[in-house]
Amino acid sequence: NAGAMQNPRHLVRRRGQEARLRCSPMKGHSHVYWYRQLPEEGLKFMVYLQKENIIDESGMPKERFSAEFPKEGPSILRIQQVVRGDSAAYFCASSLRTEQETQYFGPGTRLLVL
Amino acid sequence: DAKTTQPPSMDCAEGRAANLPCNHSTISGNEYVYWYRQIHSQGPQYIIHGLKNNETNEMASLIITEDRKSSTLILPHATLRDTAVYYCGRSYSGGYQKVTFGTGTKLQVIP
Numbered sequence: 417n418a419g420a421m422q423n424p425r426h427l428v429r430r431r432g433q434e435a436r437l438r439c440s441p442m443k444g445h446s447h448v449y450w451y452r453q454l455p456e457e458g459l460k461f462m463v464y465l466q467k468e469n470i471i472d473e474s475g476m477p478k479e480r481f482s483a484e485f486p487k488e489g490p491s492i493l494r495i496q497q498v499v500r501g502d503s504a505a506y507f508c509a510s511s512l513r514t515e516q517e518t519q520y521f522g523p524g525t526r527l528l529v530l
Numbered sequence: 531d532a533k534t535t536q537p538p539s540m541d542c543a544e545g546r547a548a549n550l551p552c553n554h555s556t557i558s559g560n561e562y563v564y565w566y567r568q569i570h571s572q573g574p575q576y577i578i579h580g581l582k583n584n585e586t587n588e589m590a591s592l593i594i595t596e597d598r599k600s601s602t603l604i605l606p607h608a609t610l611r612d613t614a615v616y617y618c619g620r621s622y623s624g625g626y627q628k629v630t631f632g633t634g635t636k637l638q639v640i641p
Contacts, residue, residue: 420573459631472628507574509573521573521575523571
C-alpha cells in the first residue's frame with residue numbers, strides 16, 4: 417500500500433545509546449506526523465511537523481525526544497539515551513494538506529532497547 | 531484524558547457484515563470520528579471519517595449516533611483480508627488531523 421517510507425524497519429539499541437528514525441513523506445506531502453505504539457497498546461500521537469516547523473509536539477515526552485523536518489531530506493525522530501521503556505513501534509504518516517486530510521502511514525520502525 | 535473505547539475482539543463470518551462499535555461519549559462538537567485498521571506488522575490504513583452525518587465509501591460505512599457519543603463501522607461483506615485490528619479515533623478539527631486512537635478491536639473473519 418502506498419504510504420510514507422520509514423527506515424530502518426528494525427533498530428536495536430543498548431540503553432544509553434541514541435536512536436534516529438527516518439521518515440520520508442509521500443511525494444508532494446509536506447505534513448508529517450509521528451505516532452508511537454507500545455506493545456499491546458494503540459497508537460499515540462507524538463508530534464506534527466510541516467517543513468522546517470514543529471506545529472504540535474504535545475504528545476512527545478519532554479526529555480530525550482526531538483523531531484525535525486528539514487527543508488531537504490526526511491523527517492527525523494531522535495531519541496537520546498534510550499531506555500527499555502522506549503521499545504515500541506514508531507510510525508510516521510504524511511498528508512498532502514492539513515484540514516482532515518487522509519494520513520498515509522509508513523510501515524513503522526520497531527525499536528528494541530536492550 | 532479523552533478516551534474512546536472499543537471491544538477488544540470480535541469474530542465475523544466471511545461474507546457477512548461486520549459491525550464494529552466505538553464509544554466516544556466525551557467527544558467534542560468540533561472533533562471528527564476516524565477509523566483506521568492495522569493488518570499485522572503493517573502501518574495503519576485509513577478507512578473512513580465523519581463529523582455528524584453517516585458516511586460511506588468503497589471500503590465501509592460509518593454510522594454516528596445523533597448525540598455523537600458512539601459510532602459503528604460497517605464492513606458490508608467481510609473477507610478474510612479484512613482480518614485486522616480496527617482503531618476508532620477522534621481528531622481535533624481545528625486545522626490539522628491529530629488523531630487520538632482507542633485500544634482497537636481485533637476482528638477475526640472466519641471462513
